[in-house]
Amino acid sequence: MIKTLQKGTRNVLCLAILATLAGCAEHQAVTQSDTLASPAAVPQTTVQEPTEAKDLLLRMANYLAKAQKFTVAMTDNYDTFQASGQKIEFGEKRNITVSRPNGLRVDLEESNGEKHVFLYDGKDMTVFNPSQNVYAQAAKAGGIDEAVVYLLKDLHMRLPLAALLLSRFPAEIESRTQTLDYVEKTTIHGVPTHHLAGRTETVDYQVWIPEGTQPLPLRIVLTYKNAEGQPQFSAQFSDWNLSPTVSASEFSFTPPAGSRKIAFAAQVTNIAPTAIATPEAIGGKQ
């Protein structure tokens, strides 16, 4: 009887110990999971994640479009094809500051060390090359959306992933996307993300969007499927900050001492030799 009781007690104790160990293990697992989810400051609150690829994409696009201010670092690489047929990859880094509706600043450093600064303050857009101390400037009222489109479409300048900066980005990406698929759930630097793949008429794209309440893109890859060799452009985003401290002076341009104003290349044809000298003729200011 005693033996039986002792045996029963022993069993109960063993079970209790096992249960405690299991509980510890479970607690440890939860803690580890929390740790995995936390590096990108993704909030810990439970959210209802969309399950459809289109919903995930548009949630990201709407979240970005509605962000009134943000800063982000973007590192990108892209393929180029040389006359010899050789494929060469270049890279660059950008620090982007957005303050809707009128403030946009992009500090660019190319892989060869060359730097450029793009500024827009709601009235003028300026591109400045510090190493040559030259800048081009054009007037454009209306806000970031108008300025970005004007910069690319009319001035033929370059601003990769410019669509992400627009307040109408959701409409842009939706209208261009012909097909969209959910590839997989994966992790980037420990952050659980949704990997989506979309196709437009001319570009195939992939985007990685983190789980959680801040669905800001972590990585985007574009494939130019109609171009020779199907070159790719890939960008990695880091240091998203949706509540940065920015001042108006960050977006306005004050020509440094000794700097020289030049025209945008797309405007040179429009400028008669006698008119090119007038800064106002190309919408700028001295």
Place this chain on the structure above:
Amino acid sequence: MNIKLNSIVTAMAASFVILAISADDATARGFGGGGGGGGGYSRGGAAASGSFSSGVGRTAPSASTASSRSQAAQTASTNRSATAQTASTNRAATQQGMQSTSTANQAQRQDSSAENQQQRQATSSQNQGQRQNYSNQNVQTRQQTAQQYHGSYPPPAGYYPPPPAGYYNNNSWDDGEVAAVAVGSAAIGAVAGYAAGQSNTSQSQSTAPATTVVYTAPPPASGGLPCNPNTSVVKGVTYYQCGTNWYTQAYGNGGVVYMPVPAPY
């Protein structure tokens, strides 16, 4: 003993490092390098734009495309016509010759006929070759122009609903290909005709955008220009003169470039 062994190992490792560096240098310097044929590597191309759309592969013709095609077609047509006339003349001449030598024997006639046939075949082959060349040139011209096409294009039909009405209801505002500007050398821009429209917003202040075709400069003699230029400043704008050509600096999508301009005075 150990110290000696360590010294030997260290020396061998250092030798390997030096050899590896030398090999890298040899690779970099000894095999020609320079993808751009002496002008450095180009940073341009479709992927450099980083855009969600691309003008590459679009088929909508621009006025300049049509003009180019028309000119090329006219040239091809003219050449084909001229060649055909030559062939006809040759045949007529041969026929006259045959008539004037009516006393010649059949063998001679057969030889002559065979020669004529060979000539006609040769001329025909030449014509075909020329037509093929011109056809290839036309295709190349069309492809090149299509790659430079920056204009608007109807949005793709997809299962997504059309975008909300906005003043920018097109998907090609960011599809410009980045011009090929060689790394390590400045570029000289040439300006070509541009048929694609500017942004279709009433708020746009732009007047007449132009396609900028930037090509790799000849080996730079002075800061990317093809000579050591005379520099003039006219009304605040710096001009660079190389012979009868004038250039000014401008900001393009590949950076600061030199572009040809009319003489400022």
